[in-house]
Amino acid sequence: GAGVSQTPSNKVTEKGKYVELRCDPISGHTALYWYRQSLGQGPEFLIYFQGTGAADDSGLPNDRFFAVRPEGSVSTLKIQRTERGDSAVYLCASSSLASDTQYFGPGTRLTVL
Amino acid sequence: AQTVTQSQPEMSVQEAETVTLSCTYDTSESDYYLFWYKQPPSRQMILVIRQEAYKQQNATENRFSVNFQKAAKSFSLKISDSQLGDAAMYFCAYRRWGSNYKLTFGKGTLLTVNP
Numbered sequence: 001g002a003g004v005s006q007t008p009s010n011k012v013t014e015k016g017k018y019v020e021l022r023c024d025p026i027s028g029h030t031a032l033y034w035y036r037q038s039l040g041q042g043p044e045f046l047i048y049f050q051g052t053g054a055a056d057d058s059g060l061p062n063d064r065f066f067a068v069r070p071e072g073s074v075s076t077l078k079i080q081r082t083e084r085g086d087s088a089v090y091l092c093a094s095s096s097l098a099s100d101t102q103y104f105g106p107g108t109r110l111t112v113l
Numbered sequence: 114a115q116t117v118t119q120s121q122p123e124m125s126v127q128e129a130e131t132v133t134l135s136c137t138y139d140t141s142e143s144d145y146y147l148f149w150y151k152q153p154p155s156r157q158m159i160l161v162i163r164q165e166a167y168k169q170q171n172a173t174e175n176r177f178s179v180n181f182q183k184a185a186k187s188f189s190l191k192i193s194d195s196q197l198g199d200a201a202m203y204f205c206a207y208r209r210w211g212s213n214y215k216l217t218f219g220k221g222t223l224l225t226v227n228p
Contacts, residue, residue, distance in 0.1 A: 040220070042204050042221050101160055104157060
């Protein structure tokens with residue numbers, strides 16, 4: 001079946017703009033995660049959804065970052081008033097309720113000029 | 114808080130040879146999972162191998178095997194008969210026991226395979 005998909009693949013924006021990044025998980029996966037990977041670093045956790053609710057948002061760096069998953073499937077990561085330091089690859093992963101394995105999408109590379 | 118350390122920023126290996134990537138971690142928990150993920154230039158994180166901490170037997174997946182030393186909190190990855198397609202960033206990751214917890218990653222090791 002289809003894997004995790006993320007759109008857009010690349011996003012270039014200007015400082016201060018608003019961006020939305022989309023994640024479409026594997027069908028039937030109830031858990032969805034967002035990670036941020038800065039250049040030369042490993043991915044860092046941002047937020048985790050179980051169904052429609054955010055079960056753990058402890059990784060969101062500040063209130064400019066927000067994520068939703070209104071129907072328990074597709075999720076959108078929203079970043080307001082973007083800063084150059086937000087430039088990174090944003091990775092999405094999903095897993096089933098009983099699984100201990102997270103399956104990752106190809107990521108969105110965000111560049112803030 | 115759990116931490117994962119990969120002390121080798123870069124490693125290289127000759128095709129068909131064996132290479133070992135190191136990983137250490139810190140946790141106060143007794144049950145957990147450990148993973149190795151591969152990230153090629155396409156950015157897609159691909160699961161290579163996983164280990165449950167309660168299992169004494171080291172996990173093996175074809176040419177990939179781990180040396181899990183729980184007391185030493187060490188989790189190294191051995192790649193045998195290295196192939197050109199093994200060239201990638203390799204990340205070690207930790208996860209709490211139970212379903213659906215976040216992964217904590219190391220900084221990664223860039224593996225180059227020389228023909």
